[in-house]
Amino acid sequence: MKEFDPGDNSASIASVIDRVRPVKIGMPVTSVHFLGDSAAFVGAEENVFVVGGEAEVSPVAVHGGGIMCAASDGGRIVMGGDDGKLVAFSASGEVALIATDAKRRWIDNVALHPDGAVAWSAGKTAFVRSGKREEKSLDVPSTVGGLAFAPKGLRLAVAHYNGVTLWFPNMAAQPEFLGWAGSHLGVAFSPDNKFLVSTMHEPALHGWRLADNRHMRMTGYPGRVRSMSWSVGGKALATSGADTVIMWPFGSKDGPMGKEPAMLAPLQARVAVVACHPKHDILAAGYSDGTILMMRIDDGAEILVRRNGTAPVSALAWNGKGTLLAFAAEDGDAGLLEL
Amino acid sequence: MPELTSQKIPVTVLTGYLGAGKTTLLNRILSENHGKKYAVIVNEFGEIGIDNDLIIGADEEVFEMNNGCICCTVRGDLVRILDGLMKRRGKFDAIIVETTGLADPAPVAQTFFVDEDVQKNARLDAVVTVADAKWLNDRLKDAPEAKNQIAFADVIVLNKTDLVTKAELAEVEARIRGINPYAKLHRTERCQVALSDVLERGAFDLDRILEIEPEFLDGGDDHDHHDHHDGHHHHNDHGHSHGGPKHYHDEEMQSLSLRSDKPLDPTKFMPWLQNLVASEGQKILRSKGILAFSDDDDRYVFQGVHMMLEGDHQRAWKEGEPRESRLVFIGRELPEQTIRDGFESCITT
Numbered sequence: 001m002k003e004f005d006p007g008d009n010s011a012s013i014a015s016v017i018d019r020v021r022p023v024k025i026g027m028p029v030t031s032v033h034f035l036g037d038s039a040a041f042v043g044a045e046e047n048v049f050v051v052g053g054e055a056e057v058s059p060v061a062v063h064g065g066g067i068m069c070a071a072s073d074g075g076r077i078v079m080g081g082d083d084g085k086l087v088a089f090s091a092s093g094e095v096a097l098i099a100t101d102a103k104r105r106w107i108d109n110v111a112l113h114p115d116g117a118v119a120w121s122a123g124k125t126a127f128v129r130s131g132k133r134e135e136k137s138l139d140v141p142s143t144v145g146g147l148a149f150a151p152k153g154l155r156l157a158v159a160h161y162n163g164v165t166l167w168f169p170n171m172a173a174q175p176e177f178l179g180w181a182g183s184h185l186g187v188a189f190s191p192d193n194k195f196l197v198s199t200m201h202e203p204a205l206h207g208w209r210l211a212d213n214r215h216m217r218m219t220g221y222p223g224r225v226r227s228m229s230w231s232v233g234g235k236a237l238a239t240s241g242a243d244t245v246i247m248w249p250f251g252s253k254d255g256p257m258g259k260e261p262a263m264l265a266p267l268q269a270r271v272a273v274v275a276c277h278p279k280h281d282i283l284a285a286g287y288s289d290g291t292i293l294m295m296r297i298d299d300g301a302e303i304l305v306r307r308n309g310t311a312p313v314s315a316l317a318w319n320g321k322g323t324l325l326a327f328a329a330e331d332g333d334a335g336l337l338e339l
Numbered sequence: 340m341p342e343l344t345s346q347k348i349p350v351t352v353l354t355g356y357l358g359a360g361k362t363t364l365l366n367r368i369l370s371e372n373h374g375k376k377y378a379v380i381v382n383e384f385g386e387i388g389i390d391n392d393l394i395i396g397a398d399e400e401v402f403e404m405n406n407g408c409i410c411c412t413v414r415g416d417l418v419r420i421l422d423g424l425m426k427r428r429g430k431f432d433a434i435i436v437e438t439t440g441l442a443d444p445a446p447v448a449q450t451f452f453v454d455e456d457v458q459k460n461a462r463l464d465a466v467v468t469v470a471d472a473k474w475l476n477d478r479l480k481d482a483p484e485a486k487n488q489i490a491f492a493d494v495i496v497l498n499k500t501d502l503v504t505k506a507e508l509a510e511v512e513a514r515i516r517g518i519n520p521y522a523k524l525h526r527t528e529r530c531q532v533a534l535s536d537v538l539e540r541g542a543f544d545l546d547r548i549l550e551i552e553p554e555f556l557d558g559g560d561d562h563d564h565h566d567h568h569d570g571h572h573h574h575n576d577h578g579h580s581h582g583g584p585k586h587y588h589d590e591e592m593q594s595l596s597l598r599s600d601k602p603l604d605p606t607k608f609m610p611w612l613q614n615l616v617a618s619e620g621q622k623i624l625r626s627k628g629i630l631a632f633s634d635d636d637d638r639y640v641f642q643g644v645h646m647m648l649e650g651d652h653q654r655a656w657k658e659g660e661p662r663e664s665r666l667v668f669i670g671r672e673l674p675e676q677t678i679r680d681g682f683e684s685c686i687t688t
Contacts, residue, residue: 044426066424142402
């Protein structure tokens with residue numbers, strides 16, 4: 001494994017640090033999403049901070065407490081809070097209340113479907129609301145760890161203890177259950193709808209090939225995987241949790257079964273967040289020491305975006321066109337990079 | 340905000356069998372004029388009157404870690420809630436977790452041993468068990484959960500002492516001591532206990548594992564207590580009294596203490612301890628110790644919950660301080676002779 005410290009050796013790799021526009025959020029940031037060309041930084045509590053063409057940061061109040069989860073489809077960000085509310089923040093700057101939990105429980109997870117359907121969870125219950133149709137709910141055996149819509153049809157993956165439940169909210173059929181012992185926290189479908197991958201409480205991913213429910217164990221991480229991102233076209237899945245970006249190959253019908261992952265950009269720090277570019281085989285990775293690197297997936301060539309020596313990177317996102325990269329660290333120090 | 344991120348939030352676990360008075364104690368803690376803000380994690384969400392800004396309902400979801408260790412269970416809901424609460428750092432000073440009356444405290448404690456995110460942000464302060472002076476004796480006979488909660492406790496609030504006679508109180512205290520002679524015991528009516536006796540105890544702080552002497556009954560004559568240097572509280576199965584308080588041996592749950600004033604061989608002791616908790620960890624609820632190793636000028640301290648252990652060199656032995664090793668195990672049907680023999684074999688000769 002090669003080692004380098006971008007702080008000391010930054011002259012030896014290409015750097016775009018001087019092209020980054022610094023942004024001060026002044027509060028811990030948990031995620032960032034683009035609404036058009038404006039970056040919206042989701043704070044740990046109460047506010048979303050919008051950074052548009054000018055460097056001005058405008059806070060918008062969305063919740064009356066902690067913001068537990070957020071998802072975006074490019075047109076709006078939907079967030080769940082510890083105030084029991086599910087709130088949408090649109091590109092035009094409007095804040096709309098979508099739902100309030102009857103028991104004021106935390107809204108732990110949220111997912112958006114391209115056709116406008118929204119799913120969220122509180123405790124053991126997953127809810128779906130699509131278009132003007134009435135809300136539907138599904139109770140699973142234990143607290144929901146994560147939600148994801150399938151790329152085709154209205155099908156929701158609900159992660160919980162000991163597996164993932166696949167639910168067609170508009171069909172009467174019994175939900176399908178994919179079992180695997182342990183606590184499943186995050187969940188994602190591959191863009192081609194052939195694979196389902198979950199992040200687990202232990203440092204591992206678990207996957208299923210949906211055609212035959214064959215298991216795929218993806219282990220070897222030193223820490224829990226909190227961030228994953230599909231490369232353009234879904235050929236590979238980039239993940240955090242190790243001191244390199246771990247890229248699992250999903251290009252063939254067997255996915256990563258029997259294959260080794262690619263390891264990119266090793267540092268002496270944990271990868272905290274990954275975000276693949278929407279158009280090209282490029283990804284950005286943020287590390288626990290504050291470093292941010294962009295890298296080419298094919299050959300691992302790296303470009304330095306942000307130096308180390310700060311709080312862990314907590315948020316990374318590309319805009320839809322892939323011309324802007326937004327990032328933030330846990331301490332609210334953020335930036336925008338135009339390519 | 341370095342001062343926010345570097346400080347771990349203390350977490351107090353409040354257990355006790357149904358009706359013992361957990362909620363009374365909780366409300367007392369919250370209503371006292373202490374200037375502190377607490378986040379409270381409760382089980383029966385919304386059903387009990389608790390007046391606090393930050394109350395989170397928990398589901399007590401226990402799951403087994405996929406590490407082949409059957410008693411390695413953690414509270415997944417707690418992992419999630421603590422993670423969520425950290426978004427509101429600065430809004431509270433400490434966290435109190437109230438378990439259900441039937442809960443086993445072990446998964447709560449183990450969550451703090453195995454989850455790296457929890458470890459980063461929070462620290463387990465103490466397990467506080469509220470016990471009902473009138474009914475505990477009966478519960479110790481018919482409710483294994485009640486016995487677990489007593490065995491696991493760092494602090495026991497023996498409540499409703501106004502409902503029993505002096506003799507009954509002595510009886511129930513002796514029963515408690517037969518299971519767990521190490522917990523701090525406070526007699527209360529309506530949970531009237533000083534908050535400093537239940538909060539900020541540092542019971543899981545390795546630096547504070549200084550006193551692992553059994554805390555014998557106060558009030559009675561102390562004269563016959565100090566001869567139990569082998570820490571074996573097994574006299575016989577009946578309460579007996581020779582001027583001092585009664586001593587009981589609980590058939591199922593016991594404590595065992597070991598000591599040696601000769602140094603231990605670390606190359607023998609460490610593998611022995613690890614093997615012991617690996618093979619007998621289901622029976623061992625709590626363990627802790629202060630160790631003097633041969634050719635080592637530092638005290639070594641450790642503590643464990645079931646199969647999980649953590650330990651570290653704590654500080655140098657002081658001038659004139661007796662370099663004595665002391666270990667304590669609390670557990671169910673402990674294989675006493677095996678443990679004693681194993682320990683003996685680790686002592687340098």
